[in-house]
Amino acid sequence: MKICAYFTCGFPDIESSFKIMREILKVADMLEIGIPFSDPIADGPTIQFASAKALEMGFKVSQAFEVAERLKSQFPQKKILFMTYYNIILRKGIESFIRKSRDAGIWGIIVPDLTPEESSDFCEIMRKNELKTVFFVSPLTPEKRIKKISSMTSGFIYYISTTGVTGEREKLPEEIKNKLKDVKKIAQKEIFVGFGISKREHIKELEGFADGVIVGSALIRKVIETKSSEEAEKKITLFLEELKGEK
Amino acid sequence: MYYGEYGGQFIPETLFPVLQELDRAFEKAKKSKNFAKKWRYYLEVYAGRPTPLFFAKNASEKLGIKLYLKREDLLHTGAHKINNTIGQCLLAKEVLKKTRIIAETGAGQHGVATATACALLNLKCTIYMGRKDVQRQKINVLKMKLLGAEVVPVSSGTETLKDAINEALRDWITNPTSTHYVIGSVVGPYPFPKIVSFFQSIIGVEAKQQILKLEGRLPDFVVACVGGGSNAIGIFSAFLKEKKVKLVGVEAGGDGNLHSASLTRGSLGVFHGMKTYLIQDEDGQVLPPHSIAPGLDYPAVGPEHAYLKDSGRAEYYSVQDEDALEGFEFLSKFEGIIPALEPAHAMAWIIKNSKELKGKIVILNLSGRGDKDMEIYSNRKGEHQA
Numbered sequence: 001m002k003i004c005a006y007f008t009c010g011f012p013d014i015e016s017s018f019k020i021m022r023e024i025l026k027v028a029d030m031l032e033i034g035i036p037f038s039d040p041i042a043d044g045p046t047i048q049f050a051s052a053k054a055l056e057m058g059f060k061v062s063q064a065f066e067v068a069e070r071l072k073s074q075f076p077q078k079k080i081l082f083m084t085y086y087n088i089i090l091r092k093g094i095e096s097f098i099r100k101s102r103d104a105g106i107w108g109i110i111v112p113d114l115t116p117e118e119s120s121d122f123c124e125i126m127r128k129n130e131l132k133t134v135f136f137v138s139p140l141t142p143e144k145r146i147k148k149i150s151s152m153t154s155g156f157i158y159y160i161s162t163t164g165v166t167g168e169r170e171k172l173p174e175e176i177k178n179k180l181k182d183v184k185k186i187a188q189k190e191i192f193v194g195f196g197i198s199k200r201e202h203i204k205e206l207e208g209f210a211d212g213v214i215v216g217s218a219l220i221r222k223v224i225e226t227k228s229s230e231e232a233e234k235k236i237t238l239f240l241e242e243l244k245g246e247k
Numbered sequence: 248m249y250y251g252e253y254g255g256q257f258i259p260e261t262l263f264p265v266l267q268e269l270d271r272a273f274e275k276a277k278k279s280k281n282f283a284k285k286w287r288y289y290l291e292v293y294a295g296r297p298t299p300l301f302f303a304k305n306a307s308e309k310l311g312i313k314l315y316l317k318r319e320d321l322l323h324t325g326a327h328k329i330n331n332t333i334g335q336c337l338l339a340k341e342v343l344k345k346t347r348i349i350a351e352t353g354a355g356q357h358g359v360a361t362a363t364a365c366a367l368l369n370l371k372c373t374i375y376m377g378r379k380d381v382q383r384q385k386i387n388v389l390k391m392k393l394l395g396a397e398v399v400p401v402s403s404g405t406e407t408l409k410d411a412i413n414e415a416l417r418d419w420i421t422n423p424t425s426t427h428y429v430i431g432s433v434v435g436p437y438p439f440p441k442i443v444s445f446f447q448s449i450i451g452v453e454a455k456q457q458i459l460k461l462e463g464r465l466p467d468f469v470v471a472c473v474g475g476g477s478n479a480i481g482i483f484s485a486f487l488k489e490k491k492v493k494l495v496g497v498e499a500g501g502d503g504n505l506h507s508a509s510l511t512r513g514s515l516g517v518f519h520g521m522k523t524y525l526i527q528d529e530d531g532q533v534l535p536p537h538s539i540a541p542g543l544d545y546p547a548v549g550p551e552h553a554y555l556k557d558s559g560r561a562e563y564y565s566v567q568d569e570d571a572l573e574g575f576e577f578l579s580k581f582e583g584i585i586p587a588l589e590p591a592h593a594m595a596w597i598i599k600n601s602k603e604l605k606g607k608i609v610i611l612n613l614s615g616r617g618d619k620d621m622e623i624y625s626n627r628k629g630e631h632q633a
Contacts (some may be wrong), residue, residue: 038532039409039518042259048403061530085256087517091531109535113257113517136260140423144261164421165263 001203003243004030004192006083008047009064010054016229021234024035024219025075027240032110032214033071035064035084042112046217049224061088066188068165072105078134080156081109081134085116089122092176098125105212108132108155112152116152123152134158137183139173150187158188159210161196167217172205180209200243215243248437250554256436258520262416265423267621269378270438272342277445282341286446289333293367294323296330296449300610305581310601312610315466316613317454317482318579320586326542326615327450327478328360329512332429334446336364340426347371347422350429351415353380353408354541354619355387357431362396372396375414377407380541387619405535408545410520432475433549436520447481454610456486467607470495471614473563474507474543476552478614483561493562496552497596500565501540507536508565509548510556518547524556537621539568540588542615570595572627575617587615587621 007021025031036051036059043051047099055239064082072080082101089097089111101109108131114122116135126133132155137146140163141187159180162173176193183191194208195215222239223232249255256266276282287626290296298321299443319327330456332350339345343477348370352358353502358374365372374391378400404410412430419428433440433447454628458466469486471479473496486492498508505511509524516525518533526534526546536546555561566574574594579585586594 011432039413041413044418045403052404053532055532071631085517086532087525087527088531090515090517091527091529113520114262115256115258118255128466138259138261138263140261140264142264149260160261163423165417175456236317 001080002029002156002212003215003240004032004212005219005240006026006032006034006214006234007051007219008034008036008054008116009067010057010059011050012223012229013057014059014063014067018026018070020069020223020229020233020236021067022074023061023070023237024240025078026243027237028148029212030079030081030117031071032081032083032216033064033068034216035061035082037085037088040085040167044165044217046220046224047166050220061092065100068101068104068106080105081108081110082106083110086111095120095125098129098131102129102131106131108134110134111240112136116149119152127154128196137177139163143182143186146183146186150189156211157183157187157191158214159183159191159193161193166195166196172196172202173239177209200245203243249552251557253522253550253553254437254440256520256521257517258436260422261420261423262436265419265437266436269343273438273442275427276338276342282337285341286334286337289367290330290352290449294329294333295321297453298322298453300461302461303582304472305361306578309581309603310598312604312606313600313608314597315458315559315608315610316584317450317610318585319450319478319612319614320616324356324360324363325479325618326339326356326360326587327447328357328431329363330449330481330544331431331443331446331477332357332364333361335427335429335556336361336368336370338366338369339429343427344423345427347373347426349373349375349415349418349426350431351375351411351542352410353377353411354392354430355380355384356542356615356619357389358396358398359387359394361429362391362394365396366394373418374398375401375418377405377411377412379406380408380411384541393572397441409533411519416519432477432518433551434475434481434521434547435625440521440551443477444480444484444551448484450478450481450612451483454482458608458610462608465489466610468493468495468604469612470497470597471499471612472543472589473510473548473552474499474545474589478612480549480551481517482610482612483555487560494555494560495596496563497567497593498559498563499540499543499592500567501537502568505535505537506565507543507545508539509546510552510563511565516547521550523547523550523553539571540592542587542589543592543619564596566592566595566599570599574598575624585617586613587617588620590614
């Protein structure tokens with residue numbers, strides 16, 4: 001089971017976020033660099049807090065490209081993605097944003113408020129630049145639509161474990177395994193499960209049903225709860241190793 | 248789904264099937280005689296429709312124009328918002344079979360109108376309101392609670408209207424099957440702009456009939472304030488095809504520096520599920536809006552307005568806080584009508600442009616009454632006397 005770790009770029013400040021993500025990449029299989037947006041409607045309180053803090057500290061989108069490039073040069077084998085809201089991309093120009101991402105060594109881009117219906121331009125430019133698209137499937141997505149979503153996905157399918165926003169949850173919903181079986185049958189793409197993943201048990205439960213998990217809020221919380229980012233780095237490393245079952 | 252290039256559905260996947268269901272339900276309701284009958288019934292005997300079209304004689308003489316006021320301020324709860332909340336709550340209850348309503352509110356007008364419709368129709372109601380607005384609008388918070396709604400203060404972002412919408416959307420993403428989100432303006436992902444426009448279009452339908460009866464002809468100008476833009480779309484819609492009628496939307500120019508004038512000073516963006524004009528920085532971060540009128544204090548605008556602006560069918564201008572206060576005092580003094588600070592912006596534009604409007608028939612959509620704004624007015628006056 002692959003682990004894709006999300007972290008908010010610029011939180012708690014730009015350099016600390018770089019160092020934390022560098023530590024993350026030593027353990028995790030993939031990294032999602034979150035580019036903060038002022039109004040993150042798909043995110044729960046933890047990532048909202050991190051995004052707001054990053055913006056308060058003066059985060060600029062151009063810094064995300066720099067951070068990505070630095071990380072990629074140290075971890076050339078690992079896949080690094082951007083996760084951001086559509087307005088950030090649109091404002092920079094879809095073409096320009098995607099080209100800069102490619103130049104920074106980005107593998108794919110995740111846009112939580114972009115549906116396949118609205119993304120024909122985006123997908124076309126992504127394809128030209130050989131970047132991977134990631135689309136979401138939720139527990140409410142009907143079968144016919146899963147097909148459509150799958151056909152536009154060149155990276156992996158991001159399965160939302162339960163209706164709601166990002167954030168840690170105690171338990172995974174009971175019907176998740178059946179849902180994942182259905183999605184796999186229809187989509188025949190790699191499936192990563194996100195929203196609420198925060199424990200080793202969650203991952204064990206999903207073994208054989210998903211190709212990977214995405215963990216984000218739980219990592220951000222480690223930083224919120226610790227005084228120094230060095231301490232947070234250690235805690236995050238431990239936590240990721242624990243998730244992988246290495247500790 | 249689109250108004251030119253504007254509108255669309257920029258939303259998390261979880262909401263996609265819910266918005267499809269909503270669209271189907273709305274189209275079904277629109278065709279249903281039974282639904283129309285119920286909606287009309289409540290609007291007439293509960294909300295107080297039709298609202299009069301009042302010839303403002305004193306103001307007209309002062310300005311050298313023929314000024315008519317569409318008296319939405321006389322509606323139950325004091326503004327046009329109730330047209331939409333009764334419509335959407337009926338839709339939620341009768342067609343969607345939902346039991347829980349959520350809504351956002353800035354100043355509290357839409358929150359009160361939603362809580363009112365929920366009390367009337369026996370629905371559970373939760374209102375999201377920015378923490379700053381909760382503190383500033385204590386009376387409206389009290390009203391909503393009295394009407395049986397739960398008021399949830401939102402302490403993220405700027406702690407105002409846009410953040411209340413963010414939080415309402417998050418609630419909806421979390422409870423998509425049990426809950427209907429009654430959005431308060433012609434904003435948000437499709438089909439919301441269409442639905443709210445439909446429920447508000449009754450303003451224009453009435454105004455057109457009324458002016459034809461009173462004047463025997465169409466007006467030269469229809470003027471309305473624009474925040475999200477629901478009262479403006481409501482009155483514009485009946486005149487869109489009457490090319491000789493000039494449509495004017497008036498935005499909040501704020502204090503000149505901070506403002507809410509997304510159409511006149513914003514740029515293309517995607518926000519709250521729609522592509523539209525947005526007040527943002529060069530990175531695409533949304534900037535905090537400002538207006539003396541709480542109901543205009545929103546950094547984006549409904550996509551149909553963006554389209555009407557680009558196509559030239561409607562013209563948009565902005566007036567500043569100071570001008571709006573002048574409009575507020577003008578209607579109070581000369582007509583005995585204390586307007587809300589929102590339509591006071593539209594009044595101010597008419598005053599400023601009275602020379603060009605000379606002899607013309609002008610309808611102003613008086614979208615709400617000013618009781619709610621007395622504290623703001625009093626603070627402003629105090630500030631000036633000091």
